[in-house]
Amino acid sequence: GAGVSQSPSNKVTEKGKDVELRCDPISGHTALYWYRQSLGQGLEFLIYFQGNSAPDKSGLPSDRFSAERTGGSVSTLTIQRTQQEDSAVYLCASSPQAGDNQPQHFGDGTRLSIL
């Protein structure tokens, strides 16, 4: 079956612009996660969705970052007024349900470059 799909695969934009990154999880997976992979920082958790529950936003680095998940499936991560330090690979993952023993399946990521 299809894995986690992210789009676009690459995005180059000017500082100050808004960007939207999309994640389509594996069908039937109720848990969805966003991470950021940047040089020198490794992989950082950003936000977590479980079904229709309120998301865990504890990892979002600033109020310029927001995410939503419509209908419990596709998720969009939005970065407003982008800054150069936002340049990173943004990874989405999904798992069948929440729980420590549930492995997360990752997409190939969106490489975001802010000029």
Place this chain on the structure above:
Amino acid sequence: GDSVTQMEGPVTLSEEAFLTINCTYTATGYPSLFWYVQYPGEGLQLLLKATKADDKGSNKGFEATYRKETTSFHLEKGSVQVSDSAVYFCALSETRGYSTLTFGKGTMLLVSP
């Protein structure tokens, strides 16, 4: 808070050499432990996992044992191949009902023929 520390890379080996990538962790509870691998140009893939002390995770010739006494989860392989060249990430998830992963910074492995 939770943290994962991995040996810095790159680790450079010849084909058929023995591999060890060290990983230690700090956690308040009883986490599950994972190794993920990222091949060039690809996304993260789960390599193996262990959910409780003394468990051994294994896959594709790689092994790691959950050592609670030393808070470690070192990755080993007896004979590496060129195709094992990738970045390896150690990660944990805490016991709190859901599992956001805390990752180490990754270790690049380069295997030459």
